[in-house]
Amino acid sequence: xxxxxxxxxxxxxxxxxxxxxxxxxxxxxxxxxxxxxxxxxxxxxxxxxxxxxxxxxxxxxxxxxxxxxxxxxxxxxxxxxxxxxxxxxxxxxxxxxxxxxxxxxxxxxxxxxxxxxxxxxxxxxxxxxxxxxxxx
Amino acid sequence: xxxxxxxxxxxxxxxxxxxxxxxxxxxxxxxxxxxxxxxxxxxxxxxxxxxxxxxxxxxxxxxxxxxxxxxxxxxxxxxxxxxxxx
Numbered sequence: 001x002x003x004x005x006x007x008x009x010x011x012x013x014x015x016x017x018x019x020x021x022x023x024x025x026x027x028x029x030x031x032x033x034x035x036x037x038x039x040x041x042x043x044x045x046x047x048x049x050x051x052x053x054x055x056x057x058x059x060x061x062x063x064x065x066x067x068x069x070x071x072x073x074x075x076x077x078x079x080x081x082x083x084x085x086x087x088x089x090x091x092x093x094x095x096x097x098x099x100x101x102x103x104x105x106x107x108x109x110x111x112x113x114x115x116x117x118x119x120x121x122x123x124x125x126x127x128x129x130x131x132x133x134x135x136x
Numbered sequence: 137x138x139x140x141x142x143x144x145x146x147x148x149x150x151x152x153x154x155x156x157x158x159x160x161x162x163x164x165x166x167x168x169x170x171x172x173x174x175x176x177x178x179x180x181x182x183x184x185x186x187x188x189x190x191x192x193x194x195x196x197x198x199x200x201x202x203x204x205x206x207x208x209x210x211x212x213x214x215x216x217x218x219x220x221x222x
Contacts, residue, residue, distance in 0.1 A: 011192055058202070059195050065173045066180050066191055077173035081166045084202070089209055096217040103217065107210040114203045117196055 012059050015116045016052055023048040023112060043095055043102035047109020050091050054084045055113045147221050155215040161208025165201050172198060 027045055031037045061080040065073045088110065096103035138146070176194040180187050214220070 012195060054202075055199055058198060062173060062176075062191060062195055062198065065177055066187060068177065070174060070177050070181065073177045074170040074174045078166050078170035081169050081202070081205075085162050085166070085205055085209070088206055089213075092209060092213050096213050103213065107206075107213070110206050110210070111203060113199050117199055 011120070012055070015113060015120060016055065018120070019048065019052050019112050019116045022116065023109070039100055039102040040105045042100065043105030044109045046091065046095060046101060047106035048112045049109075050087065051110050051112050054087060057084060144222055148219065151215045151219050151221060155212040158208045158212040158215065161211075162205040165205040168201055169198050172201070 023045060027041045030041050030044065034040060058080070061077070065077055068076060092103065092106055092110075095101045095106035172194060176190055179190050183190075
């Protein structure tokens with residue numbers, strides 16, 4: 001008898017928690033390294049948080065697509081993507097317009113999840129790499 | 137025809153056109169994500185026991201694909217608000 005694997009969110013939670021940790025560490029480093037860090041740290045944190053929330057939104061919408069009829073999935077997924085793209089655009093617009101946030105730092109924060117996924121794959125590759133026998 | 141238009145205004149206009157063209161980059165990931173989600177749904181229908189693995193892989197792939205659209209959006213915003221040519 002075949003058993004149905006439950007939809008696990010473990011990698012998503014792992015990437016989200018690592019992302020929050022890395023965003024905090026980068027913010028602390030920026031605060032210590034720069035003379036006027038407030039706009040840059042604020043922009044980076046806003047970008048990182050929006051990116052993590054959009055990642056969560058994407059996960060929920062993709063889980064929902066698994067139980068939808070196939071002819072409706074493509075339109076639904078595209079619509080959800082457009083909503084997320086609009087959120088990114090509105091936040092970036094206000095980050096560039098506002099003098100209290102740095103737009104470039106916000107844009108850098110948008111790539112946090114991608115960096116975390118690539119780092120996760122790299123860590124898994126290093127962990128799964130077979131060790132050389134005999135010390136050679 | 138271009139009389140009375142300053143060079144700065146001309147560059148700003150061209151930058152606005154460039155920003156519009158850069159924002160078109162957002163369409164590609166949208167179509168790709170929709171197509172991937174459709175195929176994922178098809179795969180779940182064919183192998184329901186692998187639903188968890190399929191969706192996990194799809195989430196990671198789509199998160200990577202989404203950043204391609206963000207590149208275009210960032211370039212468009214830089215051209216509009218932090219114009220390096222003016």
